[in-house]
Amino acid sequence: MTRLTKVAPLLLRGRVSAGHGLVDLLAIAAFTLSSWLLLIVLAGVNTFYQRQLMPPAPFVQALGADAAAGVTQLVFWTWLAVCAGVLLIVPVMSLGAGAARMGALGRDQRLSTLRLLGVTGGQAVALSTLETMLSALLGAAVGTIGYLLTLPGWALLSFEATPLSAAEMLLPPAAIAGVIGLQVALAGLSSVSGLLRLRISPLGVARRQPRPGLKFWRLLAVPAALVAWLVVSGLLSFSRDLTLAASIAMIALAIFMGVINLVGPWLLQLLGLLLSRFGQPSLLISGRRLLADPKGAWRSVSGLAFVGFTGAALMSVPGMHDPDPLTAILTADIQTGTYLTVAIAFLVAAASTLLNQASSVLDRRLEVRQLGNLGVPLVLHSRVRLVSVVAPAVLAAFGAGGMAAFFFALMPKLGTNDLGYWSFTAAMAVGIALVWAAGEACRPLVRAAANSAQAAD
Amino acid sequence: MTNSNATLSARSISKSFGDVHALVDVSLDIPAGQSVSIMGPSGSGKSTLLHCLAGILKLDHGDISLGGEPVSLSSDAARSRLRLDRMGFVFQDGQLLPELPAIENVALPLLLQGRSRTEAFTRAGDWLGRLGLAGLERRRPGQLSGGQAHRVAIARALVGAPAVVLADEPTGALDQATGAEVMRVLTAAAKGVGASLVVVTHDAKVASWCERHIEIVDGQVLTDFARIEAA
Incomplete structure (x- = not known):
């Protein structure tokens, strides 16, 4: 594996100079958007859950005499937020998976060459997956920065008669780290599953397996x-x-x-x-x-x-x-x-x-x-x-x-x-x-x- | 060497890329039905000549005509149409559309010309049969061997009954035996329909399948001679 870590930076540089930089840039942009949206969706659900536990004052005031009964219904908002999250989570995660597949573009031929040079099939897959996970990490980091910078903007929206606040929409650090980890892991899995469809033989043949x-x-x-x-x-x-x-x-x-x-x-x-x-x-x-x-x-x-x-x-x-x-x-x-x-x-x-x-x-x-x-x-x-x-x-x-x-x-x-x-x-x-x-x-x-x-x- | 029945004719053509003079005052005539190899070392200008003959590259100087019709002066759209209607191409790696079965790859130029689906598929099937690919019509390029894929590409190049077939290193990606087989099929099929054949190659064995040989060095024609048939 140490040989691989020596080779990986060379390949990465070669990939950028060979014109695949645009591909990687697009993949990183997609990882960025995917992470940013994933954080927003989770932050939204978390906000409604926190408000269910601690009803916001403007909501209680707006309901007046019905407040006591009203706060028991806040769970409904949480459910709706979960519903919206379920609706969005699949396409958002798919965007990340698509970015991983895109990042693998043009790698098949290079992997074939590496196989000819004596790299094992597993090492070839590991090299490519490592690159993809690196892109995902970079994208997730940029997405997180975007998420943090745009937090004050949520105050423009109001739910439960209460404007959203940056503090409410800020997820705990562990959750943010979890999202980044999930994004990187998903990218790695997508990359591996994409590469498994390539038959990278020692003869350097990299033919895509037909899909049933x-x-x-x-x-x-x-x-x-x-x-x-x-x-x-x-x-x-x-x-x-x-x-x-x-x-x-x-x-x-x-x-x-x-x-x-x-x-x-x-x-x-x-x-x-x-x-x-x-x-x-x-x-x-x-x-x-x-x-x-x-x-x-x-x-x-x-x-x-x-x-x-x-x-x-x-x-x-x-x-x-x-x-x-x-x-x-x-x-x-x-x-x-x-x-x-x-x-x-x-x-x-x-x-x-x-x-x-x-x-x-x-x-x-x-x-x-x-x-x-x-x-x-x-x-x-x-x-x-x-x-x-x-x-x-x-x-x-x-x-x-x-x-x-x-x-x-x-x-x-x-x-x-x-x-x-x-x-x-x-x-x-x-x-x-x-x-x-x-x-x-x-x-x-x-x-x-x-x-x-x-x-x- | 001039020929009054020339199909493809180039007159004093020149092409430069920046300071690199890829072609310098090249003239040649390729009669109908003749097969010509264009050889030369790497960087000699042979692929540039092929791309100029096809109207893919615009000339700096000179004229090219196909059957009297100007290739070099018309618009890009007109040149594309000319290529579609009157020229066929075979590339080094076959370059078939991966999602399309063999028969659809071959029928594509005819469909692009506006022929009916029935006519296009009938003619495509006929060509695949002629080139020994009967029964493989529904296979996709990924399910064909290198030699079979090249034969599909040859069928695609010839299905529109072109006046000239242009081949750029047509056997470059194949082993020697398969390459020889592809050249045999290509020269025979082009001759069969009376099309001229221009093959760019750096391989003397590939060139030996052609009737005439042109050698290009530094963008200029160094030698141009016809093969002498054994008596």
Whole structure:
């Protein structure tokens, strides 16, 4: 291992000078965003939990005579914060995992060379994983600094009739260290799992193992969830206990998230199959790319799916006329919380798309240039990117939204509230537009790849 | 050497990269159906010549035409279209799209030309069969051997019935036996459709498959001679 520690800095320097610096920079930026958001999500949940233990004075004052009963309901805010956290945690962690995979870009060939030089397979994997974990640590450190610097900004938001304070949003040092450790460990795991798909033989062959197609059984999760939902919605209808109802809703949400995560990639695979049946080259290529890695495409847009699901679910929660002070505060907080969750989910989806597309372009630099040599116009790459990015985003947002609308339509007593279908559609359109814009941000990279200097041999 | 039936014609072309004169006043004509090797040491300008002939690089001086149609003067979009419609390419590493099965890789140029899916796939399947790849149509590049992948690349280069096929170190990534097999298939297939073939290589064995040999040194044509067939 000491030999490896001598070699690692040389390889790192070589990687930067060989032009992989941009890849690593993007990966570190993604780790930064992922850590920052992870800290925010945890800090939010922690804040509501602390307020549940020690109700804030403005909240008690706002409730007046109902304060005693009101403070017992603060657990509901905690549950909602946990729900939002559950919604966000998967896409945020996926962003970190995506960054780890991106950091491994271009390493396969180098690992093959190292194998030829006598490095064992395990040592080769360890070298690459070490580099990725180093990037993750750097990103997590920058993300933590960002989190600490932006703490005072949370005072602009108010929950439970009380503005958030920097002190409330500051996690204990152990928790911050835990997040950094988790980020680094996750990056290491993602790197190892990505490298295990490469067969790094002593002959220097580094060929990617083909991924098996996703199986039809994933769809069975939908009828199973339907049955579970009918039971849960029945319990929710009869429950008068807000905490119990929140607990049941929380379990239902977790089940739905699981179902969406199971079915989403399979649907993207189906979409890829359908697109590849067309004779248009842009549809054919985007369809094949979706088919090649439906799970990867899903990771980029899963945040949109979760937001789509939640948005459509919230449409089904009826609004109230002349609410009591507690309900008024709760309604306002749900609205603020939804906006915040949606904004973070959109940010993560856009960042994931940018990362995936940039990674895809950098991985295919030679391919782009040589397709240009064949006479393939640059506009083809733009069209492929458009379809590859927007089609999964639309399917995720509206597919999950449609699923939520269907499930909630089965629940008695629920109609639609003021949010309405148009607001939902507009919000999803904004999310999809953000994802599209993130994809388009890679256009200069494609142009640079196509115009990269030809050898003057 | 001039030929009134020239398919690809270069007239006094020059190309520099900064202070490096990659090509200096090069003229040549490549008749229809002829196979030509371009050899030279590393840095001699042979790949630059190939890229100029294809219209990938813009010339500093001179003209290039393909069947009388200017290659060097038209816009980038027009040059791309010309390459798509009238030229075929074979690269050192095949460079197929990894997600597409062999048949779709071969059909791609035809689909880009606007041909129907049925026609494109029929012709692609036909070419794969001709090159001994029947039964492997649905395999992806990662599931093919190096030689098979190169044959798919050759099928892709020829499926659009190009006037000229340009090959840049087409066997560079292959062992000697597979390289020889690829050159046999490439020269025979190009001759079969009457396409000119221009092969850039530093390997004399690869060059020996061609009818004519051009040697470039310091951006200039040093020798240009045709192979003398044994009686």
